[in-house]
Each structure stands twice: as C-alpha cells, then as structure tokens.
Amino acid sequence: MKNKYDYTGSYKKAIYSGTFDPITIGHLDIIERATKIFDEVIISVAKSELKKPMFNHQKRVEFVKAATEHLNNVQVIGFDTLLVDFARELKINTIIRGLRAVSDFEFELQMGYANSSINKNLETVYLMPTLEHAFVSSTIVREIIRFKGNFEHLVPKRIIECM
Template structure:
C-alpha cells in the first residue's frame, strides 16, 4: 500500500520553509499532495489559482508531489484522497499548542488518519508567509526567503500598488 500524505496550508505565498517541509515529506512518503486551502473568510494576496501555479512551479522537480486545492474540512479532503497522513510543519513551541488541537479534532473525525509533525529547518524557524508579504510590500529583497518564481510574483503584485 502506498503511503500518501497531505501537506495542507494557505501558501500565500509558498516560502522556502514550506518547501523544506514538502521536500522532506516527499522523502518519507510515496506521494505528497500539497493542498492549498481555499478559505473564503480570508483575503489572500494571491488567488487560489495563482498559489497553485506558484506551488507547481516550485515543486516541479519533486516527482512524487502533486498540488491541489480544497475547501471545507481538511479531514474530509484527506479521506477523499485516501491519504493516511497529514504533514504539518512546526516552527516553534508556540505552534505546537494550536497544531495539537487541530490534530486532535482530525483524529476524532478521522481516527484512521495520523498527523506527522516535522520541525522546520532552523534556517526557516522565523519565516512565515505574513512576514514575507510585509517585507515584499515595502520592496525588500525576499529572494532568499521564497522560490525565485514567488519573488518575481511578489514584485509584480506590489509594483501594481496592492
């Protein structure tokens, strides 16, 4: 049986920290589905379609990684994809309490699904999409924080005065 994992997130935008978790997850699991959350309650910088395209470009070298989107409950999506595992990255101890709550409700709703926590690489422990967007908004160089295609997309977004 193939080991299938879902790595969910908003990825607005994808950072090198995200890619670190995705790449390492791809070494552990036979197939990793990077799932972009379509959350109607948030106002993302990039549309779902843009995030999907940025992620596909950033992960194109990873043969066992696919990129998709979902709305609704994560556990429903995971079960639909017949995945056994959810991959979640942890940057700091402060992430753990929230992630443990989410993992607990997912376990209650889908007892057959495990949550696999991965500590982020120390190089990226401070990194978040919010920090990247804030820096890019003020025209800082974020090329060492995000994949090249994302740095270009951020520059284009913020040059339009968004």
C-alpha cells in the first residue's frame, strides 16, 4: 500500500525554506546549486513573526522573487504553517537546508529529525555554500544595515533595487 506521504517519482521537487530576512548571497548560492540537483525548487519564505523580522513578509517574498528571477525552475511562495505541513500540501518529500559552519549542524540536525518524526518519508538534504559565502548570514546583514554600513556585497544585486 502506498504511504499517503510518498510523493516520489521521476520529477523531483524540493523546498528550501527560511525567513530570508533578507536573502543573502549565501542563500542564493544554495538555491542556484539546488536548481542543478532538482527539477523544481520551491523557495518558501516563512512569515516567522516570533523572530520579529526587519522586513515584512511581503517584502521578503518580493526580495526572494527578485533575487531568483533568472532561475527558470524556482518558485517563491510565502507560508505561515509548519514546514512539514507545507511540504505535504505541495506533495514534496525533500527539504533543503544550508550549513555554513559546525554551529549550524546541531540545530539543523534536530530540525531534520523533528520533521522526520512527523513525516517518515521526508528527507533533508544539507548543502554548504561555497567557502567565499560561508560567513554570510542574514543576522550579519541586518546588523550592518542597522548601523548604516556597506552591505551591498552580501546580498543579491537585484534586491538592492527593491530596497
């Protein structure tokens, strides 16, 4: 009997989720590499009001759309549910997560196990950004923005226009 969460087939889709507050060149690095592995990559922008994002949800979705408009197999969708539920709604069994450093690993491993405990067919694929982007995080970018520093080299050029 086929499991109700089994969406395997020849067409492979994956979700890359985050708050993207804002999207960085590190995120874009992961997205571009994921598009070479999967037929379609859904970038899911979490509302995440508990994190008190610098940019509102609509603006963050707009940033991600602008940054990825050159990629044919990317779709950007905002969401405000558990990622596992969103993946089930979209019939996707693969989640992409980025790992910059060892410090990311423990948290991401816990999240992967938690997601798998809810949906046993859900796989998490971890991708590392290239070394030149490994230090970039949205947190660093937000701090630089707060103090009116130069951050343009840390975000996709296309979103500078949106800001």
